[in-house]
Amino acid sequence: MPPPKARIPAVDGWFTLDAKAPQLLGTRCKACGSYFFPKETSFCRNPSCAGSEFEEVPLSTRGKLWSFTDNRYAPPKPYMAGDPFVPYAVAAVELEREKMVVLGQVAGGVGCDQLHAGQEMELVLDTLYEDDANEYLVWKWRPA
Amino acid sequence: MSSKEVAVLGAGMHPWGKWGRNFVEYGVHAARAALADAGLAWTDVQFVAGGDTMRNGYPGYVAAATFAQALGWSGAQVASTYGACATGAQAIDLARARILAGLCDVALVVGADTTPKGFFAPTGGERKTDPDWQRFHLLGATNPIYFGLYARRRMEIYGATPRDFAQVKVKNSRHGFSNPNARYKKLYTIEEVMGSPIVSDPLRLLDICATSDGGAAVVLTSMDFARKRATKPVRIAAVSTVTPRYPNTVIEMPNFATDSAVGVAAPDVPFRDSIARGAYEQAGIGPEDVSLAEVYDLSTALELDWYENIGLCKPGDAEKLLRDGVTTLGGRQPVNTSGGLGCFGEAIPAQAISQLCELTWQLRGQAGERQVKNAKVGVAVNQGLFGHGSAVLAKV
Numbered sequence: 379m380p381p382p383k384a385r386i387p388a389v390d391g392w393f394t395l396d397a398k399a400p401q402l403l404g405t406r407c408k409a410c411g412s413y414f415f416p417k418e419t420s421f422c423r424n425p426s427c428a429g430s431e432f433e434e435v436p437l438s439t440r441g442k443l444w445s446f447t448d449n450r451y452a453p454p455k456p457y458m459a460g461d462p463f464v465p466y467a468v469a470a471v472e473l474e475r476e477k478m479v480v481l482g483q484v485a486g487g488v489g490c491d492q493l494h495a496g497q498e499m500e501l502v503l504d505t506l507y508e509d510d511a512n513e514y515l516v517w518k519w520r521p522a
Numbered sequence: 523m524s525s526k527e528v529a530v531l532g533a534g535m536h537p538w539g540k541w542g543r544n545f546v547e548y549g550v551h552a553a554r555a556a557l558a559d560a561g562l563a564w565t566d567v568q569f570v571a572g573g574d575t576m577r578n579g580y581p582g583y584v585a586a587a588t589f590a591q592a593l594g595w596s597g598a599q600v601a602s603t604y605g606a607c608a609t610g611a612q613a614i615d616l617a618r619a620r621i622l623a624g625l626c627d628v629a630l631v632v633g634a635d636t637t638p639k640g641f642f643a644p645t646g647g648e649r650k651t652d653p654d655w656q657r658f659h660l661l662g663a664t665n666p667i668y669f670g671l672y673a674r675r676r677m678e679i680y681g682a683t684p685r686d687f688a689q690v691k692v693k694n695s696r697h698g699f700s701n702p703n704a705r706y707k708k709l710y711t712i713e714e715v716m717g718s719p720i721v722s723d724p725l726r727l728l729d730i731c732a733t734s735d736g737g738a739a740v741v742l743t744s745m746d747f748a749r750k751r752a753t754k755p756v757r758i759a760a761v762s763t764v765t766p767r768y769p770n771t772v773i774e775m776p777n778f779a780t781d782s783a784v785g786v787a788a789p790d791v792p793f794r795d796s797i798a799r800g801a802y803e804q805a806g807i808g809p810e811d812v813s814l815a816e817v818y819d820l821s822t823a824l825e826l827d828w829y830e831n832i833g834l835c836k837p838g839d840a841e842k843l844l845r846d847g848v849t850t851l852g853g854r855q856p857v858n859t860s861g862g863l864g865c866f867g868e869a870i871p872a873q874a875i876s877q878l879c880e881l882t883w884q885l886r887g888q889a890g891e892r893q894v895k896n897a898k899v900g901v902a903v904n905q906g907l908f909g910h911g912s913a914v915l916a917k918v
Binding site for chain 2: 388389407410411412413414415416422423424425426427444445446447448449450451452453454455456457458459466467468470475476477478479480481482483490494495496506516
């Protein structure tokens with residue numbers, strides 16, 4: 379038996395690795411309260427705000443489905459598509475507290491026929507791709 | 523007549539296709555055609571604005587000089603610009619600003635592209651901090667993913683149907699059928715569109731625009747210069763190259779998330795609505811004055827969004843406008859008389875310039891079988907990723 383693969387994030391610092399209750403990590407401007415994902419850490423993008431100090435904040439783990447679609451064909455590199463390619467859905471989810479919409483793949487083979495706008499979605503961690511040594515994790519959405 | 527106008531004295535294109543030749547060839551072909559149309563020689567041109575291409579090496583990044591060299595170094599002033607799909611409008615605006623500032627009388631605007639097959643992928647190299655690289659790597663978010671999200675949103679909130687989307691393709695295929703510069707000259711039926719394979723649900727292959735090779739050019743001049751050579755030249759009354767206003771609360775390529783509306787409330791006018799509005803305000807007219815429009819139909823469903831964004835109807839009424847034939851040739855306000863991207867495919871830096879070519883021919887009454895009767899005002903809109911608005915308003 380080969381040793382189990384290490385589970386490492388496909389990108390550093392964008393989400394927590396808590397397998398049971400993962401959270402996206404954004405930043406919040408200390409001056410005006412605007413949220414940013416991925417993180418903004420240098421200057422606030424609110425044109426009326428001179429803020430340049432941010433706190434790292436976990437984003438809401440649930441939201442409402444704004445819209446959804448899917449990939450029926452393998453995206454080009456740098457997407458690491460499996461062979462054979464398995465189609466997957468992509469969701470745009472509205473976070474109420476942050477007043478923003480965040481994209482993510484839909485986990486668990488849930489297809490567009492099982493989705494509708496307004497549906498409650500929750501964040502999970504799932505495999506994006508793997509190589510001989512590692513399994514690379516990414517955030518995904520799934521119906522709550 | 524407003525002093526903020528410039529004339530379109532010449533328009534020219536290289537037909538769109540998958541020719542596989544160097545983009546410079548298409549650009550020079552289009553430039554020569556535009557100069558011939560204007561009755562001017564290349565050596566009359568004082569300023570060249572080039573629309574850059576990112577997929578053709580260094581010559582593509584310095585497009586104005588590349589075209590100037592191919593036309594024969596003449597000592598003209600040059601400037602190259604890039605704004606993704608809005609590149610052409612930026613080049614047009616560079617030339618227009620030079621003319622309005624009195625720095626030159628005759629400017630040539632050129633854009634051309636040679637595109638690879640299949641989905642647009644980010645340009646090469648591992649660029650882990652580039653959002654355009656990240657969206658492909660972490661999400662597999664191709665351009666059709668974003669088009670699919672917008673299309674599904676129309677279905678969910680307005681009750682649009684895949685049949686409506688197919689109807690856009692059918693309409694545009696009729697419009698472009700007689701256009702000598704169109705790549706796809708085939709009349710499609712609803713059944714053919716709805717029978718093509720799904721790419722990004724609900725969008726099918728025939729709902730999504732292809733990527734093409736092509737080139738387009740216009741010769742812009744001061745009004746004084748034009749009046750000596752043409753009795754009623756087509757005029758550019760406005761160019762809008764606006765960015766979004768913070769917070770932009772609609773998900774846009776290549777982003778993972780929208781801006782947050784927590785620190786500041788979302789603006790009253792969303793980004794895509796603000797693009798044409800900027801042009802209407804400059805020109806002092808409204809959408810009711812528009813005789814025809816060229817809109818960026820990256821997908822069939824997106825064309826319906828544009829009807830609302832440019833003020834042809836209220837949000838949610840686009841399907842009715844389409845079904846009533848208002849936007850079909852012969853209707854009150856035909857949209858994409860050229861055939862649009864559905865018949866052309868996308869040749870990024872050339873696209874906004876080709877839209878202006880179509881407006882010019884329509885406003886001159888030279889559009890042949892696709893001519894809009896008594897066309898007086900045309901608007902062309904477009905949007906480039908990373909927040910580039912593009913609207914050009916032309917009058918006669």
